[in-house]
Amino acid sequence: MNRRRQTLIGVSLVLAPFLTLPAAGQTPEELRDDVLALTGPGTEGRAVGTPGAAAARRYLVSELEAAGARPLPGQDGLGIPFRFISGVEDRGSSLRAGGHKRFGSDQVRAFAFSETGEVRGELYFVGYGIRVPENAGVSYDSYAGHEVRDKVVVVLRHFPDGVEDETRSVLNRHADFRSKASAARDQGAAGMVMVTGPGSEGAGELAPDGFDISAPGSQGILAVSIDGAAGDRLFAGTGVSLAEVQRSLDAGEVDAGSFPLPGFATLAVDLERTPASGANVVGILPAADGSLDPPYVAVGAHYDHLGMGGGGSLNPHGPPAVHPGADDNASGTAAVLALARTVADSPLARPVLVGFWSGEESGLLGSRAFIRNDIRPDQLAAYINLDMVGRLEENRLTVQAMGSSSVWPGIVERANVPGGFDLALSDDPYLPTDSSAFNSESVPTLNLFTGTHTDYHRPSDTADKLNYEGLARIARFTGLVARRVAESDPVPEFVQVERAPETATSRVSLRAYTGTIPEYATEIEGLLLGGVMAGGPAETAGLRKGDVIVEFAGTPVLNIYDYMNALEAARIGEPLTVVFLRDGERHEVTLVPTARP
Amino acid sequence: MFQSLRRVSGRLVFVLPIALGGGLTAPVFAGQGAEDESRFLSRIRRLTVEGRRAGEGYFSPDGKEMVFQSEREPGNPFFQIYLLSMETGDVRRVSPGQGKTTCAFISAKNGDILFASTHLDPRSLELQREEIEFRESGQERRYEWDYDSHMDVFVERRSDGELVRLTDARGYDAEGSWSPDGEWIVFTSMRGMFEGELSERETRLAEIDPSYFGEIWTMRADGSEQRRLTHVPGYDGGPFYFPDGSRIIWRRFSEDGLVADVWSMNPDGSDQRPLTDFGAMSWAPYVHPSLEYVLFASNKLGFSNFEVYLVDVAGEKEPVRITTTDGFDGLPVPTPDGTGLAWTSTRHGGEGGQIYLADWDHEAALAALRSAPSRNEPTETPQ
Known part of the structure; x- marks a missing residue:
């Protein structure tokens, strides 16, 4: 009783x-x-x-x-x-390639995630500008075998047409504006210039600026789109046209489309974020x-x-x-x-x-x-x-x-x-x-x-x-x-629910699990951890809520987009290095991804 | 597989695990021509949320309370008995918290709550631990009621909160309910398997299927005058008095345990007659307060597709199907005023059943009965 x-x-x-x-x-x-x-x-x-x-x-x-x-x-x-940042204004971006190829704001539009400033470098065409991480199931690297350090890369918008459905979905995930900008940045490029190829939908049109109100920060590289006429001019003197190159790329020849373009470029972006x-x-x-x-x-x-x-x-x-x-x-x-x-x-x-x-x-x-x-x-x-x-x-x-x-x-x-x-x-x-x-x-x-x-x-x-x-x-x-x-006394206890893998990264997430809980939409440069899963690889590695990941498996991480891409390189049981900031100090830990629990 | 499926305790929540696999859990609606349940049920609401599963919800005579069983006690994987205020939503545990319990019922005379419990079994805590370890191991087994021989009938006296033991026979005593005047209790006992000489066949059955020995018994509210009412081989269980006390309704399994039907009899055990003959598993009957019809659950539509049905109280018409939603629907209990229906369902898609409540259209039920075709004359069988 x-x-x-x-x-x-x-x-x-x-x-x-x-x-x-x-x-x-x-x-x-x-x-x-x-x-x-x-x-x-x-x-x-x-x-x-x-x-x-x-x-x-x-x-x-x-x-x-x-x-x-x-x-x-x-x-x-x-x-x-x-x-908050309600929008961005392009106050006049321009591209100059050699003495006689000058394109002003009617032909050049800065991406909302571009840096502001001016860079100079040789022009280099890198096809669709897509790099798929090694173990994503599809091998595709527009940069393979090409050195673009300090150069201004020219890339096609979208991804190659006419590939198989499975390849398509993988390429599609790495073909958004920010991914291409990150790929260029990680290759050491000074800037990225994107053109909508003659074979693509919206041929020759300027790309939308890609403004994301919940993640308005910079992607860490100067990035613009140019119109088709400007694109064609950049190919003048190469002996091939942009249309021909795009046809080869769409036929699956990755290597067909990476080569230097004539001229020394000056890319200038003047972007103002509207508070x-x-x-x-x-x-x-x-x-x-x-x-x-x-x-x-x-x-x-x-x-x-x-x-x-x-x-x-x-x-x-x-x-x-x-x-x-x-x-x-x-x-x-x-x-x-x-x-x-x-x-x-x-x-x-x-x-x-x-x-x-x-x-x-x-x-x-x-x-x-x-x-x-x-x-x-x-x-x-x-x-x-x-x-x-x-x-x-x-x-x-x-x-x-x-x-x-x-x-x-x-x-x-x-x-x-x-x-x-x-x-x-x-x-x-x-x-x-x-x-x-x-x-x-x-x-x-x-x-x-x-x-x-x-x-x-x-x-x-x-x-x-x-x-x-x-x-x-x-x-x-x-x-x-x-x-x-x-x-309720005491107050209700909080339970950390594991985040279900999102569709876009589900294939990856199912393969390797890190137990990190990314914080979305922050102004911070890097990936702010909103938490780590109890007992997960991140916690085991010593990461905790509040840490800011700046490099993951050798890939620089400026924001959530970079992080999502970097995650694809993670493999179950293979240690990788995570560089992060804690209280402003740089630390490095080894994280071993596991199978998703 | 079937052997375990047929282990449906009298009124017990019978839960079909999602893990059943194959096509077995798929409802078999094709060709049944079932009308939508909204014909009878409206404003469906979910009454229980907490815990793995809940069921066996029975109302106090004024409808202000419901007693039910639920697997929600921290550290105890088995059912415990809870009392819910239908006015405030407050819930309190009635049973001791230890061991297994089942089948509670509130007395109309004084609010005393009867239920069955194994808490006096010295091994009850050990069995809790074993079950928790089993579940934590990630293994799944089909939900199965084990007819624990330590199950005895207890009453929580509302006047002083004391717990009073009413049965002490070796063997499963459970599935009890009060007579409308609160003077009598009808229940199920398997004590027969520990009494007298068992034949070789009975000895074997006692090991693999104690429910074979289930018989309907009555006793006074203080546990005296325990008396056996049924004597037919096979599991008799889940008895309730009619709302006017005139008869008892229960369900009877065939001797081989493959078929169950709803039966009724006089409170002294005479005039036993079946109300259903689906050749399926028809069980968990409860008489509507109007005394016009009986609500029950049956898998007439398919091996594991239980739905709620109703049949006229004399069993003269073909039963009428009530529920039409995917998942298990069973253990129907009308509210005391007859305007609501509580039942146990997995319609939310969870792994265990929970109790639901809906407004009940009594006139629609009567109309459906009137238009139901006649059934063959019920046959009387010897007691």
Whole structure:
């Protein structure tokens, strides 16, 4: 008998039962009002850094203040700004090859990841400019047998046509702009000039600048594309035309297309990265005992969307139109707002941090900035994210990132008894939404989602299509989860879930495992480790969270793209050298990849 | 393979491992012409999440509590019994936490919770460790209930929280449930394999298949007046009283264990009659509070494709299929007011069953029964 009573007490320490349920919460009508305000006139699709987003932000700040939310300690108000690079401007790049071949900005476009500056060197054509790592299953090296140190390489865009499907998929992975720039850089080239060959789609066109808002940094080499006319001129005097060379390359003759071009080149790039700012909205609701001290139970949603369309739109060819983003993510924003009001009326055992993030659609800009700059991860007991929760159908609610803490199954079960959803559960915390930013910093996360639909990222994602009754139920369910988290003592433990191999690197990942957890989208030169898998090769080698890998298996690593390519050289059981920075000091360790556990 | 599959304990959660392989787990829907389950079930929600598997959820008479079994106790790989508040979602463990338990039920008289447990077996902790080691070794075995001879029926008295032992016979005593007035308990006992002289065949069966000795027994709420109701060779188990106490429903395996059917009888064991004759494994019956029909599980559609069915309480019509979703669906239990249905399912794709709850359309069930074709006259068999 005694044993049983003792264990019951043990259970209650983990999940203290509560006898009172929170107030019923917001009504569907109130949630609709919030969604209408967030998608209404003046919000213009709430794109990060625009007046539309600012209008939405003002609404959120005033509603949160009305609910009694306080600024995060150390902040002046509920709005917390963050900076990002919104784009790059090519202020006039040029290529000169010999005295009479001069190409200006109408024929030369800098890649967004180019260095700025001027280099001089001999011109050297290296075919498609592709280097496939040794054991990727396909042998292809445009540089084999050619010395390009300090030269300006000229490469074709895309990859050889007419190769077998399997070869194709491998080449394709190493044919993106950044991979080609890295290959040129690693060969010691001074610059890279890319031309779209006459045999390729978009023949002769300048390549897009390849701007990636979540990784706007430089690839460490001057890199431009030129138009077809300029390309043809570079081949003048060689006795062959670009078209002929491309035909040979497409027929599979790798060696047919690497040779010096006449003339001494001067490549100049003048690129300006455009600084911009957005702002998150963060408020603290006091605990039942009035405490404002962490750890906080964090609940959040991104409030930004795609504005008038642009890159993220699935309606890219339509005229610019307001993308209201009612489901994505006015729905989650309204539900979190509803939860905030309910918590203000009946506070929880811990203070609640409410976060509305901006820049999510551009690559988690706001949430990443917040977790890095504005709070310590250990101040958060857990983070619950709502992203696209307005389309409840057939009572089916998806709850993701269940693997990020051992408390989730018990908490979700208990919350769902009154919640009453047909739950679809998944463990994976690596999600294309803000919860990932928190998972990277070892905060237990949960993400709620009612599924995608044909209006996703289109102007037709409108407020009239939401299930407001379902949204109100989800807000209430979130409140029940938050309440259980608030009553968890100690705070939920974080569980590091192993990242499933991504499609693009799955073949590689299945072969060799390093146990590194790359941090995406950083400004740091090198590869910042967000963590290492317990017991994995990286940990065994002595690497840890915060280390910055700058060289992997002899390949320089400037960013995540370089790292992904370098990983392909890793072989199971074969030691390789990792050079990394820790506290600014350079270290070197030997890492032995294993088979994926 | 079949030998182990047929080891379906009375009301036990019967889980089909994904590792079954082959085509066996594929639902056999082709040509069945099944209508969608939304005809009967709406607002489906998942009740249990924590732990490897859960099942056998039974409601208190007011519907405010559900008692169930789940493999979720840290350090114990076996089922323990938990009580869930349907109002708040709070959960507490009822059973001692040690050993194996199964088949709980809440008394309508005083809320006392009965269940079966092996916690008094001196080897119970050792068996827990062995099972954990086995699972950690990465080996898989088909889910199998072992009819542990140390299983006895216990009651948690709600008045003072004391645990009271009701049976002490050598052999498996489990699968118990209360009469509606809380005065009687009907249960399954395999004590016969330890009593009297066994024939050579019975001795062999006792080793490979103790369930052969399963018979239906009744006793008073205090454990007195234990009395055997069935005497037919083969596993009788999973008994429940009708909601008005007028009869007992249970499932009976054929002597060779290959076929099971749903039967009913009077509380004194008289008038035993079958309600189904699928020639398949039909088990886990429970009578709807309206007394109009019985819900049960059957693999009529294929070796490992269990679905929930209903049949009229007299067994005069052909059973009607209820669930139509991939995965195991079984152990149906209506809510006390008859407007809901709880059952155990692997529809989420997990490795173990979990308990689901849905709104139940009683009128649709009656209409389906009315239009169901008649079945051959049920045959009476000697007791």
